[in-house]
Amino acid sequence: MTSPLRPDDAYPYLRAASAGIRHHTRSLASPDAAPPxxxxxxxxxxxxxxxxxxxxxxxxxxxxxxxxxxAAGRHLATAHTCLWQATSEVHSAFHLLPADTAAKEAEASACHPERLPEGPPVLTICQRHLAAGHVLRRKTTPTDLRPHATACAR
Known part of the structure; x- marks a missing residue:
């Protein structure tokens, strides 16, 4: 006889990713931890x-x-759009931060990362963002991408 799976047990990778995010968030917020x-x-x-x-x-x-x-599909699509907006803001923040010193050293060295088939290592975020944006634009309209608020139906 098998016992029914708990909802958390059905998706172990998603649970592990969520646990990793919770751990990282707690370590950044802990007042007695090392300086963030x-x-x-x-x-x-x-x-x-x-x-x-x-x-x-x-x-x-x-x-x-x-x-x-x-109706559930529409709400999930709305969540997808909101998550895209958050992803886009993280991408923008990435470009506003100063470049890593290791990246500067790689540019100065004889190695030419721009010749790699996957592109320069620093720009992999841009490639990922463009690919995600391409998928999003095939399924949404510009009106869908405008910020909007939804209310809970409960």
């Missing part, structure tokens, strides 16, 4: 990668929920 690390481009790049993965998950959930439950 300053936000750098690498930190925002990893956060952007996580957000774009969540965009893909929400997109798939909205697609599967829409046929049998159109």
């Amino acid at each position: 690390q300053r936000t750098d481009r690498r930190h925002l790049d990893v956060l952007h990668a996580h957000l774009t993965a969540l965009l893909q998950l929400l997109d798939r959930l909205a697609e599967t929920a829409r046929p049998p439950y159109p």
Whole structure:
């Protein structure tokens, strides 16, 4: 006889990712912890990668929920759009931070990262952002991308 799975057990990778975010958030907010690390481009790049993965998950959930439950699909699509806006802001913040000293040293060295097939390592966030934006624009209109507020129906 098998016991029913708890909702958390059905999606172990998502649970692990959520636990990692909670741990990181607690470590930054803890008053007795080491001084918080300053936000750098690498930190925002990893956060952007996580957000774009969540965009893909929400997109798939909205697609599967829409046929049998159109209202739920619309709400998931709205969540997808709001998450895109957050992802876009993280991308913008990435470009406003000063470049990492390691990136500056790589530019000065004889190595030419721009010749790599995947492009310069610093610009992988841009490639990821453009790919996510391309998927988003195929499924939404410019009106959908405007900020909006939704109210809970409960």
